[in-house]
Amino acid sequence: MSITDWFRAREDKRYTPVNGAGPKADVPEGVWTTCDSCKRIIYEGELAASMRVCPYCGHHFPVPAHERIAQLVDEGSLEEFGAGITSSDPLEFVAAKSYVQSVSSAKEKSGLEEAVVTGRATIGGHPVIVAVMDFSFVGASMGSAVGEKITRAFEIAVSERRGIVFAIASGGARMQEGMLSLMQMAKTAAAAKRYRAEGLPYIAVLTNPTTGGVTASFATLADIIFAEPGALVGFAGPRLVEQATRQKLPKDFQSAEFLLDHGLVDDVVARGGLRERVSLVLDYLMRPGGAA
Amino acid sequence: MSITDWFRAREDKRYTPVNGAGPKADVPEGVWTTCDSCKRIIYEGELAASMRVCPYCGHHFPVPAHERIAQLVDEGSLEEFGAGITSSDPLEFVAAKSYVQSVSSAKEKSGLEEAVVTGRATIGGHPVIVAVMDFSFVGASMGSAVGEKITRAFEIAVSERRGIVFAIASGGARMQEGMLSLMQMAKTAAAAKRYRAEGLPYIAVLTNPTTGGVTASFATLADIIFAEPGALVGFAGPRLVEQATRQKLPKDFQSAEFLLDHGLVDDVVARGGLRERVSLVLDYLMRPGGAA
Amino acid sequence: MEFERPLFELEDKLDQLKRMDVAVNPEIAAEVEDLEQQLEQLRKETYEQIGPWERVQISRHPERPKTQDYVATLFTDVVELHGDRLFGDDEAILAALATMLGRRVVVLGHRKGKTTKENVARNFGSPHPEGYRKAMRAMRLAERFGLPVVAFLDTAGAYPGIEAEQRGQAWAIAESLSLLADLPVPVVVVGIGEGGSGGALAIGFGDRLIMLENAYYSVISPEMCAMILHKEASRAAEAAGCLRLTAADLIDFGIADEIVGEPLEGAHVDPEPVIAAVGERIRAALDALGEVDPQTLTQKRYERLRAIGVFEEGAG
Amino acid sequence: MEFERPLFELEDKLDQLKRMDVAVNPEIAAEVEDLEQQLEQLRKETYEQIGPWERVQISRHPERPKTQDYVATLFTDVVELHGDRLFGDDEAILAALATMLGRRVVVLGHRKGKTTKENVARNFGSPHPEGYRKAMRAMRLAERFGLPVVAFLDTAGAYPGIEAEQRGQAWAIAESLSLLADLPVPVVVVGIGEGGSGGALAIGFGDRLIMLENAYYSVISPEMCAMILHKEASRAAEAAGCLRLTAADLIDFGIADEIVGEPLEGAHVDPEPVIAAVGERIRAALDALGEVDPQTLTQKRYERLRAIGVFEEGAG
Ligand SMILES: [Zn+2]
Ligand SMILES: [Zn+2]
Numbered sequence A, B: 001m002s003i004t005d006w007f008r009a010r011e012d013k014r015y016t017p018v019n020g021a022g023p024k025a026d027v028p029e030g031v032w033t034t035c036d037s038c039k040r041i042i043y044e045g046e047l048a049a050s051m052r053v054c055p056y057c058g059h060h061f062p063v064p065a066h067e068r069i070a071q072l073v074d075e076g077s078l079e080e081f082g083a084g085i086t087s088s089d090p091l092e093f094v095a096a097k098s099y100v101q102s103v104s105s106a107k108e109k110s111g112l113e114e115a116v117v118t119g120r121a122t123i124g125g126h127p128v129i130v131a132v133m134d135f136s137f138v139g140a141s142m143g144s145a146v147g148e149k150i151t152r153a154f155e156i157a158v159s160e161r162r163g164i165v166f167a168i169a170s171g172g173a174r175m176q177e178g179m180l181s182l183m184q185m186a187k188t189a190a191a192a193k194r195y196r197a198e199g200l201p202y203i204a205v206l207t208n209p210t211t212g213g214v215t216a217s218f219a220t221l222a223d224i225i226f227a228e229p230g231a232l233v234g235f236a237g238p239r240l241v242e243q244a245t246r247q248k249l250p251k252d253f254q255s256a257e258f259l260l261d262h263g264l265v266d267d268v269v270a271r272g273g274l275r276e277r278v279s280l281v282l283d284y285l286m287r288p289g290g291a292a
Numbered sequence C, D: 001m002e003f004e005r006p007l008f009e010l011e012d013k014l015d016q017l018k019r020m021d022v023a024v025n026p027e028i029a030a031e032v033e034d035l036e037q038q039l040e041q042l043r044k045e046t047y048e049q050i051g052p053w054e055r056v057q058i059s060r061h062p063e064r065p066k067t068q069d070y071v072a073t074l075f076t077d078v079v080e081l082h083g084d085r086l087f088g089d090d091e092a093i094l095a096a097l098a099t100m101l102g103r104r105v106v107v108l109g110h111r112k113g114k115t116t117k118e119n120v121a122r123n124f125g126s127p128h129p130e131g132y133r134k135a136m137r138a139m140r141l142a143e144r145f146g147l148p149v150v151a152f153l154d155t156a157g158a159y160p161g162i163e164a165e166q167r168g169q170a171w172a173i174a175e176s177l178s179l180l181a182d183l184p185v186p187v188v189v190v191g192i193g194e195g196g197s198g199g200a201l202a203i204g205f206g207d208r209l210i211m212l213e214n215a216y217y218s219v220i221s222p223e224m225c226a227m228i229l230h231k232e233a234s235r236a237a238e239a240a241g242c243l244r245l246t247a248a249d250l251i252d253f254g255i256a257d258e259i260v261g262e263p264l265e266g267a268h269v270d271p272e273p274v275i276a277a278v279g280e281r282i283r284a285a286l287d288a289l290g291e292v293d294p295q296t297l298t299q300k301r302y303e304r305l306r307a308i309g310v311f312e313e314g315a316g
Helices: A003-012 A044-049 A065-072 A099-110 A144-160 A175-196 A238-245 A256-261 A271-285 B003-012 B044-049 B065-072 B099-110 B144-160 B175-196 B238-245 B256-261 B271-285 C002-019 C028-048 C052-059 C067-074 C116-121 C129-145 C162-166 C169-181 C197-201 C222-230 C233-243 C247-252 C271-290 C294-306 D002-019 D028-048 D052-059 D067-074 D116-121 D129-145 D162-166 D169-181 D197-201 D222-230 D233-243 D247-252 D271-290 D294-306
Strands: A032-034 A041-043 A079-081 A085-087 A116-123 A126-133 A163-170 A202-210 A224-227 B032-034 B041-043 B079-081 B085-087 B116-123 B126-133 B163-170 B202-210 B224-227 C076-080 C093-100 C103-110 C149-155 C187-195 C208-212 C258-260 C311-313 D076-080 D093-100 D103-110 D149-155 D187-195 D208-212 D258-260 D311-313
Touching: A032 A044, A041 A044, A065 A116, A065 A126, A065 A163, A065 A271, A085 A099, A085 A144, A099 A175, A116 A144, A116 A271, A126 A144, A126 A271, A144 A163, A144 A175, A144 C311, A163 A271, A175 A202, A175 C169, A175 C197, A175 C233, A175 C247, A175 C294, A202 A271, A224 A256, A224 A271, A238 C162, A271 D076, A271 D093, A271 D129, B032 B044, B041 B044, B065 B116, B065 B126, B065 B163, B065 B271, B085 B099, B085 B144, B099 B175, B116 B144, B116 B271, B126 B144, B126 B271, B144 B163, B144 B175, B144 D311, B163 B271, B175 B202, B175 D169, B175 D197, B175 D233, B175 D247, B175 D294, B202 B271, B224 B256, B224 B271, B238 D162, B271 C076, B271 C093, B271 C129, C002 C028, C002 C052, C052 C187, C052 C222, C052 C233, C067 C093, C067 C103, C067 C149, C067 C187, C067 C271, C093 C129, C093 C271, C103 C129, C103 C271, C129 C149, C129 C169, C149 C197, C169 C197, C169 C294, C187 C197, C187 C271, C208 C247, C208 C271, C222 C233, C247 C258, C258 C271, D002 D028, D002 D052, D052 D187, D052 D222, D052 D233, D067 D093, D067 D103, D067 D149, D067 D187, D067 D271, D093 D129, D093 D271, D103 D129, D103 D271, D129 D149, D129 D169, D149 D197, D169 D197, D169 D294, D187 D197, D187 D271, D208 D247, D208 D271, D222 D233, D247 D258, D258 D271
Parallel strands: A126 A163, A163 A202, A202 A224, B126 B163, B163 B202, B202 B224, C103 C149, C149 C187, C187 C208, C208 C258, D103 D149, D149 D187, D187 D208, D208 D258
Antiparallel strands: A032 A041, A079 A116, A085 C311, A116 A126, B032 B041, B079 B116, B085 D311, B116 B126, C076 C093, C093 C103, D076 D093, D093 D103
16 A cells, blocks of 8 residues: 555655745745755745746646646636535544544545545537546545546446546555545446446546555556656555565656656646546547547 | 568478488488487388377477378368468569479478368367468468468358367468468457357467467467467567577577466477367357357 | 464463373363363353454464465356456466356466465565566456456555656556446455455455455555554554454445454464355355446446545635 | 668669769769669569568668657657556557647557667567556557557567567467457557567457558568578568568458558658658547447457458368
């Protein structure tokens, strides 16, 4: 379960606003960001304008769900559904922090009810269902609520004959819901399979990071898989692989570019060209009247 | 085209009866055979009784087509078809030896009209179509006649709802019929595909050697693929690979056991157990009333 | 196993006493009797109160019956299928045609070894992508020829290796889930030991899930869960409790259908009746599912999966 | 190319003469005129009488238009698809969604490089199993979404490498043939250069086969055929003749449907009109095939293949 790595990674440095004691102590919190990759300092407004891609080195920062949707769908076309679906605590999972606490702080932090936002929209005029995952919400892990929203997305797409475009990020299955989480892999895969039988297209965009049970279920069952530059995508996360094998990992192991080399994704597409590329693919795969 | 290798290999030593000037000069020709593998001398009658498997080391010798059929099908069940189909010379192919000469000397040597014998039979009581290839006939290469016989085998099996059991050997496509031979790959693959859609089983037994265009068409489209021990199976033959890559070949490269390791065949089955294994598989895959 | 240590210590003591000469030390007889009573009591306490973590340990017992034991005992005419026809043959997963009291099926199963050599060849039962792809090939055969599928689960999980990642194990697992989801033949799954995450799930759901009493099925191993929660794998017992991974938990969640009981100490102390009972349950499941037409079967399988999950839904 | 050498020598001579000063050597003018006539005559003789072996050489000309030239010129909105989702991405085969004058199709093609670096990355256009498997993935997309397939052939053949064999190139080619055989969308194939054996055939048959005048399609390379026949690759010219591998031969055998003409010297001297003519033929073929319903299409494709072959049949 690669979720380990992501929990750890979150501790160190991902998308850290510059603050406190450092040499740039004067900069007000949240207004400036240091690039994880080139370490330069970027003004928040500039980052928002560049789709959260570092203007210096092209590093792709995480994108909050609604910002991602705005980047992807035709303006104003989103009609959200399932927004009231949120996690319960079926295992009464209590550890260092209770699951209930984790979820409620995620809600507060992200302004979302769950790790995925789903809705009807159009892209390049094509009617689609979109689902966008937000890593800031419990590592965009998949529990019952995420599984349900993804499943409904496929089901609604079938009944309304819409394409599917998912922007995926995830730390994996949501540990705190135990087997209920694991079974969401089978449930979403089953829904994807039913959707597939309808001859409608499914485009997945894998963003940084996509790991664990989400990679091993609906995320990789798409007709066309794109990945964002530098995105880490895999099943077991890199730290776990390193620990288990005691081998040095290959350069860029599990990066989008590595996956491309290994035949696992259709292409690596920079965020700036994503909407256009997705729209173009929909032109090919969504013909009036559906499947041949 | 691995046929190169086989033409060459035929020159040196495959299944050589001991004769002439050697130290065993007293042995009458054809009555004794030296094992290619362990080099021991085997009495012809003993070899026939052991299904042409060396009683000392288990080496599998080539088997003439009708002897193979007798080993494989229920006794007396063969009803041959397509026996009148034989090669023409559409390219008027003349080189060191003309194609017409090659075919006519093959006919004389083997007592066959073509490199494959096809017929209706039963195996373990199951109605099947069998095709058995004989390497002594122009290297069991596939020209128009072989392609036609194999295609008819699939077609008759469809119309009579029979299983398919092929014992395959081949040096590849038959060069002397040029593109007509190459197209037999597509033709037999198309026939195999139509057969497949009927929910009837196809079992292929790959014997020494199976290479080139036959391996890359109908031979490997079977539901279940068995290979005889030590059989060489591949697309490009080992000498060609060695020449092209200038690399040392891995141990047992392209042997049946190598293929098993590389996930390409279901099992390696010794000749003595072949009929039973094939019959057992037919028990599983041929249910009264056909496909579910 | 760790939790059995006090029991074993008492057994040792009793053994020593018994080896003494009663004629020389007549008071021993009484002491033996006393100890035997204590032992009986402790045995009861040990096994009757075993928790999730103890069950996980039992599920991993090296002598616990393995896929190959079930196959050898319950099935005849086994024809093993090898290879994915793409890259390799993964010995960590078994795929075979097999017959159970006249019922012809495709058998799948994770295959742990019993010896170190076997375990190395089989990667301790943790599949590579080739294993799932071999299983898929067998599933497609099952589909084409109308054979039910019986799958035995016993894996710590998918292998977190470089090559397994390079060759797309997530893709392979996802494809396998997708294939199983609407495979138009009965699929009976038996949790016989470990049910570790995606590596188990890839062949681990269907129309019926039978769990052995001490088999577990979990989204994550207790050790790794403990690492995440407490930064120490040693708190695995605690994590095992949190994860609700026992057969009984799975029944509660509507994921498993039935439990096959084991001897107090675990199936390894007396495997035959356990294996026989599993066979009986498989037979009954196949009989019941055999009556259902393929379309209803896959529809019900979908509904079954569709219903799994606990969440809240307010006004969106 | 070898057979053009006398021509090039004459051209050189003429060039030298022309560079001389006519005022100084007035007799040059007549000599130039004479040589020009000779050259014209030789050019005609050289190219009008070129045989199969010369065509093979033209088909291999490094500057001959390649798959990527056809795609870049004839198609817009190209979305390249990468990878087989199993093992790797083979650059020797292109797979893409592309649009040709409003017609949306899946394009496949062998991809030779123009530079050494490109050729190394693309293995000189000789695919590995991953290439065929990528092509199959694209074909399945074509099937699912009703897109016609256009395939450009230009390969010396499958790669005779250790890894290609290990990963089952014969299996991959066979599967690809099987998939193409009844793919329920129009399949238009264009032989633009080399058509080497199984590596070409894997994406090399369908409902229409258009051959460039100097493209070849053969069961075996002339060099290898010569090796087998005469133990010397140098007799390739002879073998090329025996093999009947030219576009015209393919028409005679009922394998190819039409030939697109080239400039005398080959398509490389003036690629644009050749590429445009190919585009025109593809367009016409797609228009005609687009009228046919999928079932009739695949039935006709089968009958087309079924009819290929010349043999005798006596009383069996
Ligand atoms: Zn940067
Ligand atoms: Zn021997």
